Amino acid sequence: MSAAPGLDSRLTDDSHESLRLWLRLLTCSHLIENQVRKALAAQFKTTLPRFDLMAQLERASQGLQMGELSRRMLVTGGNITGIVDQLERAGLIVRTEDPGDRRVYLVKLTKEGRRQFAYMAAEHESWIVRLFAGIPKREQRTLNGSLSRLRAQLTREQP
Amino acid sequence: MSAAPGLDSRLTDDSHESLRLWLRLLTCSHLIENQVRKALAAQFKTTLPRFDLMAQLERASQGLQMGELSRRMLVTGGNITGIVDQLERAGLIVRTEDPGDRRVYLVKLTKEGRRQFAYMAAEHESWIVRLFAGIPKREQRTLNGSLSRLRAQLTREQP
DNA sequence: GCGATATAATTTAAATATAAACTATCTAAG
DNA sequence: CTTAGATAGTTTATATTTAAATTATATCGC
Numbered sequence: 001m002s003a004a005p006g007l008d009s010r011l012t013d014d015s016h017e018s019l020r021l022w023l024r025l026l027t028c029s030h031l032i033e034n035q036v037r038k039a040l041a042a043q044f045k046t047t048l049p050r051f052d053l054m055a056q057l058e059r060a061s062q063g064l065q066m067g068e069l070s071r072r073m074l075v076t077g078g079n080i081t082g083i084v085d086q087l088e089r090a091g092l093i094v095r096t097e098d099p100g101d102r103r104v105y106l107v108k109l110t111k112e113g114r115r116q117f118a119y120m121a122a123e124h125e126s127w128i129v130r131l132f133a134g135i136p137k138r139e140q141r142t143l144n145g146s147l148s149r150l151r152a153q154l155t156r157e158q159p
Numbered sequence: 160m161s162a163a164p165g166l167d168s169r170l171t172d173d174s175h176e177s178l179r180l181w182l183r184l185l186t187c188s189h190l191i192e193n194q195v196r197k198a199l200a201a202q203f204k205t206t207l208p209r210f211d212l213m214a215q216l217e218r219a220s221q222g223l224q225m226g227e228l229s230r231r232m233l234v235t236g237g238n239i240t241g242i243v244d245q246l247e248r249a250g251l252i253v254r255t256e257d258p259g260d261r262r263v264y265l266v267k268l269t270k271e272g273r274r275q276f277a278y279m280a281a282e283h284e285s286w287i288v289r290l291f292a293g294i295p296k297r298e299q300r301t302l303n304g305s306l307s308r309l310r311a312q313l314t315r316e317q318p
Numbered sequence: 319g320c321g322a323t324a325t326a327a328t329t330t331a332a333a334t335a336t337a338a339a340c341t342a343t344c345t346a347a348g
Numbered sequence: 349c350t351t352a353g354a355t356a357g358t359t360t361a362t363a364t365t366t367a368a369a370t371t372a373t374a375t376c377g378c
C-alpha cells in the first residue's frame with residue numbers, strides 16, 4: 001500500500017497505451033495540484049482557482065471579459081462569476097464597465113491585487129521548480145513539446 | 160481568440176521550463192477531462208468521479224476500504240463518502256461490513272454495477288484512443304515513460 | 319484491563335464546478 | 349424602426365471537493 005498509487009494503478013499489462021497515458025497524465029496533475037493547493041492555503045490563505053484567475057489577469061493589463069476568462073481557464077461561465085465575486089469582495093480585482101458594449105465587464109487586477117500576485121507568483125514558481133527537480137531539463141523540454149502537440153490536437157478537433 | 164487557449168497561455172518566453180510544463184500538463188488534463196465528462200453525461204448519464212470509483216472497484220474483486228479508495232483516487236475521505244453514497248443509492252455498489260474490523264467498510268460493485276461498468280469502459284477507452292489518435296504510438300510510449308518517472312518523483316518525497 | 323493514542327469513516331461548512339434557464343444587450347434583416 | 353436571433357453574464361439547482369471537527373473502534377504501553 002504505497003503513499004499514492006494513483007488512478008493509473010488501474011492497468012498493468014502492456015496494451016491500452018493511450019488509456020494508460022491518460023490515467024498517468026491525470027495522476028500527475030492531481031499530485032501536483034494537491035501540493036500546490038496546500039501550499040497556497042498554508043502560505044497565502046488562498047486557493048488554486050483564485051490564483052489562476054489572477055495569473056490570467058496579470059498578463060492582460062487591459063483587462064479580460066468574463067467569457068474570455070472562462071475560455072482561457074477551461075471552466076464554465078457560472079464558475080467564473082463565483083470566483084470573480086470572491087476576488088472582488090477581497091479587493092484584489094474589479095469589474096470595469098465597457099463603454100462600447102453594456103453586456104460586458106472588463107475584469108482587472110487592483111493595485112493591491114497586482115502587489116499580492118507578484119508576491120505569490122515567485123513562491124509558486126519555486127514550488128513547481130522543486131516538484132520537477134528530479135526530471136532533467138532535457139527531458140522536460142521533450143515533455144513540453146509532446147504536451148504542446150497534444151494540446152494542439154485536443155483543441156483542433158472540437159465537435 | 161482561439162477556441163481554448165488554455166492556462167499555459169500565461170508564458171511565452173523560453174525560460175520557466177518547469178512552470179510551462181506544469182501549465183501545459185494541467186491544460187491537457189482539463190481538455191481531456193471536459194470531453195470525457197460530456198461524453199459520460201450524454202451517453203451514460205453519469206459523472207467522471209463515479210466512473211473512476213467504479214473503475215477502481217472493478218480491479219479489486221475483494222472490495223476496497225473507503226480509505227484505500229481515497230488514497231488511490233487522490234481525493235479526501237469525505238469526498239469518497241459522498242460518491243459512494245450516490246453510487247450505493249443507484250444500486251451499483253454496496254458497503255460490506257468487515258468482520259475483522261468494525262470501523263471498516265469493504266466497498267464492492269454489485270452485479271448490476273459490474274454489468275454497467277463493463278458496458279461503459281469499452282466506450283470510454285475508445286474515446287481516449289480517439290483523443291490521442293494524432294500522437295504516434297512511439298511518442299505515446301515516451302510520454303508514458305516520462306510521466307511514470309514524474310509520478311514516482313512526486314509520490315516519493317511527500318513531506 | 320485501562321487509558322492514551324492512532325485509525326476509519328462520517329459530518330459540517332464553505333468553495334468550486336457543471337448544465338440549464340434566465341436577463342440584458344447587441345446585431346442584422348426587413 | 350422592429351423584431352428575430354445571437355452574445356455576455358448571472359442565477360439556480362445539484363454534484364464534487366477540501367479542511368476541520370466528530371464519532372466509533374483498534375491498538376499499544378503499562
